[in-house]
Amino acid sequence: DGLFGRPPLKLGTEVKRNEAKEKNIERGHKLHREAQSLAGVARSEKLAEADDAFRGAIRITHDMVWNVLAAAKGEGFSTQIAPYEADVQLAYLCLTGRCQ
DSSP, X not given: OGGGOOOGGGHHHHHHHHHHHHHHHHHHHXXXXXXXXXXXXXXXXXXXXXXXXXXXXXXXXXXXXXXXXXXXXXXXXXXXXXXXXXXXXXXXXXXXXXXX
């Protein structure tokens, strides 16, 4: 996996995230089906709930990441890759003046 290797300690977290994504997909489909029998505002609200559920099921692939990085670089942005837990790495970069 190169820069995107998965640390063994995160395996349980990854399993939980995958389960949550599957549940969100199921919930999104259920809400979308329910919306079909509604009209007006009720239908719009139910479809918005379905959209939220589907958003919670999005899986970001390596290809997506590389495409965004390439587009950012093409626009003149400098990028940093934080392969594991980014919070600490980003804090360090900010504290050392390497990012804003």
